[in-house]
Amino acid sequence: MEAQSRAERAADRARMIEERNADRARMAAEREADIARMAEENAHQRVQLEHNNDYRRQNTELLREATLSMSGMVDLFAALIAQKNNATRAPTPTTTTSNNNPPSPNPSTDNII
Structure with missing residues (x-):
């Protein structure tokens, strides 16, 4: 009887060891x-990071190229404005009139009443 009890305990221990080893293998x-x-x-994140x-x-x-293009357009626009300002600049008048009235086209008849 004692031998049978030892054998059963040994079998139980062996079964527990097997179960523990199976659990360890499953977890591994x-x-x-x-x-x-x-x-x-x-690996997928690295690929996405490389794409980004x-x-x-x-x-x-593209931003650098656009900036250079815009800079060139600003330079051209500034040159065009400067050219237009130089071409349309009127000479300053030498005569002044009172009340901001323009001079008469026929000054000899201004004093006739």
């Missing part, structure tokens, strides 16, 4: 699956 497999999933996500960096570089280049 789950960890491996988690690591593989995280590595895949990491490419877009950022392209946008920076």
Whole structure:
């Protein structure tokens, strides 16, 4: 009877060890699956980050080109305004009139009543 009891306890211990080892193996497999999933996500994030960096570089280049273009247009516009101001600048008048009335086209008849 005692031998049978020892055998049963040994069998129970062996079963518990097997269950514990199976649990450890299952947890290790789950960890491996988690690591593989995280590595895949990491690779996907790296690809997305590289795409974002490419877009950022392209946008920076486009912005630089647009800035240069706008700068050129501002320079041309300023030159056009300066040219127009120089061409349309009227000479300053040498005679002054009272009450801001223009001079008469026929000054000899102004005093006739």
